[in-house]
Amino acid sequence: MNAHILYGASVWCGVDIPPVKAIAIQDTCIRHTGSLDECRSAIPGATEHDLGGGFLMPGFNDNHLHAAAYGRQQAMLSLQGLSADQIIDILRQRFAGLAPGRIIEAFGWDYDHVPHPHAALLDKAFPENPVILVQFSGHAAWVNSRVLSKLRITRETVDPPGGVIVRDRAGYPTGVLRDEAVVPIHQKVFLDQHMNLRGLSADIRRALQSFARMGITSVQDNTWLPPAVWVLRHLHRTGQLSCRFSCWPHAGFPRLRWAMERLTPYRRDWYQLGPRKYFLDGSFSTRTAWLMEPYLGPDRLAGVPVLSAAGIEAALRRAARDRRQAAFHAIGDRAVHGFLNIYERVVSDQPVLRDLRIRLEHCQLVQPDDVPRLRRLGVLVAAQPHAAGSYAKDVRLVGVQRANAAYPYRNLLDAGVSLSFGSDIPGEATVHPLLGMQLAVTRPGGQGITVEEAMTAYTAGSAYAEFQEDRKGRIQQGYLADFVHLAQDPRKVEPGQVAGIAVRGTMLGGRWVYRADGSTG
Numbered sequence: 001m002n003a004h005i006l007y008g009a010s011v012w013c014g015v016d017i018p019p020v021k022a023i024a025i026q027d028t029c030i031r032h033t034g035s036l037d038e039c040r041s042a043i044p045g046a047t048e049h050d051l052g053g054g055f056l057m058p059g060f061n062d063n064h065l066h067a068a069a070y071g072r073q074q075a076m077l078s079l080q081g082l083s084a085d086q087i088i089d090i091l092r093q094r095f096a097g098l099a100p101g102r103i104i105e106a107f108g109w110d111y112d113h114v115p116h117p118h119a120a121l122l123d124k125a126f127p128e129n130p131v132i133l134v135q136f137s138g139h140a141a142w143v144n145s146r147v148l149s150k151l152r153i154t155r156e157t158v159d160p161p162g163g164v165i166v167r168d169r170a171g172y173p174t175g176v177l178r179d180e181a182v183v184p185i186h187q188k189v190f191l192d193q194h195m196n197l198r199g200l201s202a203d204i205r206r207a208l209q210s211f212a213r214m215g216i217t218s219v220q221d222n223t224w225l226p227p228a229v230w231v232l233r234h235l236h237r238t239g240q241l242s243c244r245f246s247c248w249p250h251a252g253f254p255r256l257r258w259a260m261e262r263l264t265p266y267r268r269d270w271y272q273l274g275p276r277k278y279f280l281d282g283s284f285s286t287r288t289a290w291l292m293e294p295y296l297g298p299d300r301l302a303g304v305p306v307l308s309a310a311g312i313e314a315a316l317r318r319a320a321r322d323r324r325q326a327a328f329h330a331i332g333d334r335a336v337h338g339f340l341n342i343y344e345r346v347v348s349d350q351p352v353l354r355d356l357r358i359r360l361e362h363c364q365l366v367q368p369d370d371v372p373r374l375r376r377l378g379v380l381v382a383a384q385p386h387a388a389g390s391y392a393k394d395v396r397l398v399g400v401q402r403a404n405a406a407y408p409y410r411n412l413l414d415a416g417v418s419l420s421f422g423s424d425i426p427g428e429a430t431v432h433p434l435l436g437m438q439l440a441v442t443r444p445g446g447q448g449i450t451v452e453e454a455m456t457a458y459t460a461g462s463a464y465a466e467f468q469e470d471r472k473g474r475i476q477q478g479y480l481a482d483f484v485h486l487a488q489d490p491r492k493v494e495p496g497q498v499a500g501i502a503v504r505g506t507m508l509g510g511r512w513v514y515r516a517d518g519s520t521g
Helices: 036-042 067-075 084-094 119-125 145-150 180-188 197-213 226-237 254-262 309-322 333-347 351-356 370-377 385-389 391-405 409-414 433-442 451-465 495-500
Strands: 003-007 022-026 029-034 047-050 055-058 060-065 104-109 131-135 140-143 163-167 173-179 216-221 244-247 271-273 276-279 326-330 359-362 380-383 419-421 483-486 503-508 511-515
Touching (some): 003 036, 022 036, 029 036, 055 451, 060 380, 060 419, 060 451, 084 104, 084 119, 119 140, 119 145, 119 173, 131 145, 140 180, 145 173, 163 180, 197 216, 197 511, 216 451, 216 503, 226 244, 226 254, 309 326, 309 333, 326 333, 333 351, 333 370, 370 409, 380 409, 380 451, 385 433, 409 419, 419 451, 433 495
Parallel strands (some): 003 047, 104 131, 216 244, 276 326, 326 359, 380 419
Antiparallel strands (some): 003 022, 022 029, 055 483, 140 173, 163 173, 483 503
């Protein structure tokens, strides 16, 4: 029997649950909580571990990220904060001597530093190589003419539904592709990388190491590819899987979705099948999130709808028919409002949808009248507070009034909407849950929440969003022994210092998968 008792730290078991002094763990689950003597009586002879102070709470559960892409990004050249000239210089240094025809790829440029990306800049520097530079949100790519040629994108090419081929005044492609216009790059250029087990394994391992260091014990992953699930299965069988996964199929790729749903074996406690993922709009930074009022600027853009009204209705009816949860990416207020209109109509004759915990991902702008509708209709909000860290950028895009009203966590919680938190890494700058909590608490505009509310969203809220509230998100008998050991109680430091709290250790199923001091057990 694998049994041990943890004590010696302050323990937060979850909202409205009394704190305890000790936790008795048997195998992978919590056997008993209470005083140290009570835990000793519950499991006589269990090994005892004095945590030596600090603060123990349920492990963080990231409600929305892209694990393989995050791991791959860590191995890629970062372009964050660089101007166009600096990007060209660093690419020349990194890829000097690269054979003609080999792909040059990097990640992280943004419009703040590269306001006018153009294929001609890349053509001049790299005439013999395809160049693909992914914008930090993942919703745009800056490519050279070799890539445009490979994709057969010309002046006559029509924008795909839900996508934008950015053009100059004469109508010629500039080399910037947004949202659905980026999809062919993955299908025609990166397919071999996406399906390569060795590469996927390396990417996922890098992501797992970061999750463990950050106290993350569960992630809800935009997996999309069956081979990624096979990697998780192998890591689990060999005792190397240090985080629990919910694996999402991409509804826009029917064959891959079918393979993930029908052919791949799952284990609920380790890698379960998650919701089907749909996109309703784009992102703030690419001005493709679908808004009620236009973005600031002379072009008066208001974003791009990705999925039609008929497509949304079909997706909801398919979810009801198959009894399958669905998650809809919706950043702009027009995307949220339009979805709720359709959902309200469909749920009237498909009431089973209420039991499926249909999710809206991100919800960065929400019309005030739509907040109570979310609660009334039982639609969950899966938010990523890291996006709130770019307040100045939001002001430049949508103005002070809408920037202050964005990320309306206070209004959502006051209305009783089910709220969960995550990171959307690598679409945001970091996966760090403590930073996400700090941003949710300190954001300007009156939408900040309490630290404990943020803790709950990152634990019990995320567990509920993936139908795991009976196993995760609390420290109670019968729950999985997944914890994060912090140096301090986030509720007892200044709100602006929450992100600076050190992670001392991360425990998954009663086993330490990370210790700051290097020990294991």
